[in-house]
Amino acid sequence: MEITVSILTVFGALGVFLTGYRQITAVSMRRIGPRFRVEVERKDARGFERFISGIRVSATGSSASGLVSLVTMADGDVIAPAHTTWGLVGINLGSTFASWCIAATAYHAPLAVPALLLMALALPFRLSATLRRYQYADVIGGLALALLALDFLTGRVVFTPDLSDAIFSGGVLADGAGAVVLGFLVGIVTSLVIRSSVGTVVLAMSLAARGWFPVPVAAAAALGSGIGLSTIGYFAAQPLGTAARRTAAIHLLVTASACIVGGVVIVSPLAAWLVPGDAHTPFAAAVHVVAFVTVCYALTSLLLVPLSSLLPKAAAFITVNAVRTEPEERPFTVLSPSLPESLDANLLLTQSALSRMAIKTYEMLMIVMNASQLDDEVRDGSERSIAIRDTVKDLEHEIASALTRAVQMPCSRAQAEQIQQQQRVASELSLISDDCFKTMRLLERSSRKNYRFHQESRDELFGFTSQILDFLKYVGDYLEGSIDRPDWQLANEMEETIDKVRNKLKKRARKVLEKNDDADIKAELAFIDIISYLEHVGDRCLVISDTVRRLSV
Numbered sequence: 066m067e068i069t070v071s072i073l074t075v076f077g078a079l080g081v082f083l084t085g086y087r088q089i090t091a092v093s094m095r096r097i098g099p100r101f102r103v104e105v106e107r108k109d110a111r112g113f114e115r116f117i118s119g120i121r122v123s124a125t126g127s128s129a130s131g132l133v134s135l136v137t138m139a140d141g142d143v144i145a146p147a148h149t150t151w152g153l154v155g156i157n158l159g160s161t162f163a164s165w166c167i168a169a170t171a172y173h174a175p176l177a178v179p180a181l182l183l184m185a186l187a188l189p190f191r192l193s194a195t196l197r198r199y200q201y202a203d204v205i206g207g208l209a210l211a212l213l214a215l216d217f218l219t220g221r222v223v224f225t226p227d228l229s230d231a232i233f234s235g236g237v238l239a240d241g242a243g244a245v246v247l248g249f250l251v252g253i254v255t256s257l258v259i260r261s262s263v264g265t266v267v268l269a270m271s272l273a274a275r276g277w278f279p280v281p282v283a284a285a286a287a288l289g290s291g292i293g294l295s296t297i298g299y300f301a302a303q304p305l306g307t308a309a310r311r312t313a314a315i316h317l318l319v320t321a322s323a324c325i326v327g328g329v330v331i332v333s334p335l336a337a338w339l340v341p342g343d344a345h346t347p348f349a350a351a352v353h354v355v356a357f358v359t360v361c362y363a364l365t366s367l368l369l370v371p372l373s374s375l376l377p378k379a380a381a382f383i384t385v386n387a388v389r390t391e392p393e394e395r396p397f398t399v400l401s402p403s404l405p406e407s408l409d410a411n412l413l414l415t416q417s418a419l420s421r422m423a424i425k426t427y428e429m430l431m432i433v434m435n436a437s438q439l440d441d442e443v444r445d446g447s448e449r450s451i452a453i454r455d456t457v458k459d460l461e462h463e464i465a466s467a468l469t470r471a472v473q474m475p476c477s478r479a480q481a482e483q484i485q486q487q488q489r490v491a492s493e494l495s496l497i498s499d500d501c502f503k504t505m506r507l508l509e510r511s512s513r514k515n516y517r518f519h520q521e522s523r524d525e526l527f528g529f530t531s532q533i534l535d536f537l538k539y540v541g542d543y544l545e546g547s548i549d550r551p552d553w554q555l556a557n558e559m560e561e562t563i564d565k566v567r568n569k570l571k572k573r574a575r576k577v578l579e580k581n582d583d584a585d586i587k588a589e590l591a592f593i594d595i596i597s598y599l600e601h602v603g604d605r606c607l608v609i610s611d612t613v614r615r616l617s618v
Contacts, residue, residue, distance in 0.1 A: 075271065078217035083264045085210025086163075088203045090127035091477055094409065095200070097126050102134055105152050106144045112151040112373065116366070119155020124162035128262060131156045132298045132316060133400075133410035140302075140309035141417040147377035153316045154369060157291060157323060158362040164266045164287075164355040171219050172274065172348035176212040183209035200479065218271040219347060245285045245331055248278065249324070252286030256293025265290030270354045274347035281331065281340040283350070284357035288327045291320040291358075301407070304398045307384065314380035322369065327361040397463040399470075408476055411467060415487050416544065418464050422494040423541035425457050429501035430537060430602065434530040436508045437595075438523055443512040450505040457498040464491045489612045490544070493605045497537070500605070504598040507591050516588035519577045526595070529566050533599055536563065536606045543613065556610035563603040570596050 101122040105115050122131040135149045135156075170176075183205050190202035256265040266287040273283035295317040302313035331340065340357050369376070397418045399411040429450050436446040465488065472484050511518070536559045542548050574589045574596075 074217065075268070078214045079259070079264055079268050079271075080214075082211050082214035082218060082267060083259065083261055085207040085212075085214065086261075086263065087127075088207030088477075089211070090130065091409075091479065092200045092203050092207075094122075094126040094130045095479055097122055098130065098134060101126075101131065102138060102143075105135065105149070106138060110148075115148070116151040116155040119152040119157075120159035120162075121155075123156040123159030128156050128160040129260075129294060129298075130409055131159075132294070132313075133301070134413065135316075136298060136302050136305070136309045136312050137410055137413040137417065139312040140305045140414070141420075142308065146308050146311040146315060146380065147374075149312045150315055150319070150369075150373050150376050153312075153319050154362075154366050156316075157319060158359070158366060160262060160291075161266075161355055161359045161362065163263050164270065164358070167215060167267060168270060168348070168351040168355050171212075171215040172346075172351055175216060175221055177216045180209045180213035180216075183212070203477065215267075218267065219351075220271070220275045244279065244282050248282035248285035249289040251282075252289025253293045253296070255286070256290040257297065260297060262290040262294040265293065266355065266358065270351040273350040273354050276350075280350050280353050284340045284354045285327070285331070287354050287358045288324055288361055292317075292324060295320040301400050301410075304400065310384045311377065311380045314384050315376050318376050318379055319365070319369070323361045323365040326364050326368065327357070330357070330361060330364070397460060397467070399467045408471060408474055408480055411471060412480065412483055412487070415464055415467055415471075418460055419487060419490055419494065420541065420544040422457055422460050422464075422491065423537070423544045425453050425460075426494055426497045426501065427534065427537050427541055429453050429457075429498055429505075430530065430534055433501055433504050433508070433599075434527060434534065436505060437526040437530065440512050443509050447505050447509045450502055454498045454502045457495055461491050461495040464488075486612055490609050493609050493612075497602050497605050500598045500601045504595050507595050507598070511588060511591050514587075516591055517585040518588050518592050519574070519581075519584070521573070522592060525570050525573070529563075529570060529596065530599060532559070532563055532566065533603050533606075535559070536603055540606045540609050543610075553610060553614045556607055560603055560607040563600060567596055567600040 101118055104110065104118040107114075119131060122134075132153070135144070135152055138144045139146050139149060187202045187205040187209065190205065252265055252269065255268065256262050259265065269278065269283040269287040269290070272278040272286075273280050278286070295313075299310075299313040299317050302309045340353055397414070399414055400407045432442075432446040432450050432453075436442045468484050468488050468491075472481065476484070510516075536556075539556070539559070571593050574592050577584050578586060578589050
């Protein structure tokens with residue numbers, strides 16, 4: 066009974082640690098995630114730069130979030146799978162940073178008192194109504210939970226006597242290659258179950274420090290945690306496109322290479338220093354575990370320098386190919402909610418779908434502009450606009466369904482606000498497609514009934530539509546991730562300019578009706594309606610900019 070209680074206590078403490086750790090990484094990824102995506106998707110970025118970006122995002126954020134970011138970016142053709150290799154290598158190496166911080170601090174002083182002080186400090190921020198201050202509570206409170214859990218994980222707070230002799234009285238995991246292989250398998254299974262490689266490494270460090278696992282076995286378990294995370298990523302990518310699956314396969318191959326290197330290290334003389342059979346202090350045991358994992362990942366990085374070009378080819382070989390389709394033709398697919406980091410990953414996929422909606426609405430507005438200049442384009446343009454509008458409506462429905470499922474899952478305040486933002490943006494883009502469709506219908510009817518607009522109408526429509534196209538393109542750049550968020554002041558200036566031109570054009574049409582006896586009344590009224598519909602597009606672009614601004618402060 067004591068053995069069961071002791072083991073469950075350790076896993077309970079691990080659960081508290083993961084809760085706090087994920088609160089911290091959720092906030093950090095909100096800040097560094099966009100920068101990471103911009104850095105790795107640059108066409109001129111070198112492998113070393115992507116390697117450093119991978120280390121940074123994994124060390125200061127989350128290795129799982131970095132992995133799903135690359136997988137979802139590859140799925141949207143933002144980055145080629147071959148260009149993700151060094152980013153994935155860096156993510157593996159950077160994931161050891163948190164383990165080093167824990168090893169360097171948790172085994173030297175009690176952490177319960179600092180944890181409670183931090184929790185008290187987080188309380189005022191919990192009462193804040195703004196997202197930014199509320200994030201401080203998540204970071205401080207998450208750190209407090211992690212520190213409190215570490216006091217239990219390291220064995221500083223003990224509920225039961227030392228049970229290492231009772232647990233391993235038969236000497237099954239005392240030493241030998243079989244014990245190391247078993248530890249490696251334990252690491253894989255644990256990482257698959259708790260869905261966290263960092264949590265598995267921390268658990269391995271704790272078991273080694275308590276004397277429950279021999280240090281070599283704990284080191285093997287820590288290294289095996291990477292395979293668990295890669296396996297989760299690989300299966301998570303299966304519903305996505307070929308590029309996403311290949312990116313996940315590359316990460317699996319990178320991690321498998323590190324495990325092979327780890328096997329070589331264990332049988333080499335280097336093992337006597339990195340993974341000794343007996344660590345005299347808990348601190349030494351923890352350091353040996355994390356040092357072993359770090360050295361394996363670092364050696365793998367060096368060995369892959371001449372072989373990095375082979376990994377994408379190997380990933381293409383082991384990945385089941387699907388019929389390649391263009392991004393805008395692919396069905397909108399989200400990851401299973403049972404997978405780790407699935408909510409953040411699905412929000413990225415939804416953002417990509419919103420970008421596709423923006424591209425489609427931009428295409429519709431281009432059709433409108435061409436039809437306003439060339440009568441021959443009206444009929445074909447009308448048919449194309451109907452097909453595009455149907456695509457936009459289908460995307461809106463799929464996005465709404467995905468976001469409805471997402472909001473029913475446990476989510477942070479930041480995630481809830483992002484869901485709200487995406488729902489509003491999807492609705493506004495759908496309304497933009499309606500405005501473009503109505504404009505196209507008016508142009509078609511005007512052409513069919515031979516309406517005669519005033520002489521300057523074509524030039525006026527071209528200039529007015531061009532201004533709105535610029536605004537819509539600016540909003541699309543945000544949705545594609547080219548800019549962090551639209552500049553509210555610039556968006557206001559663009560909308561004010563559009564309103565001034567709208568007023569000028571409507572006034573011109575009214576003067577034509579008042580002063581020209583031969584004016585085509587129906588044509589000028591249709592012209593005024595066309596201007597109104599186009600101006601609505603600018604209004605909706607401003608609403609999108611305002612939504613992003615209010616939900617980002």
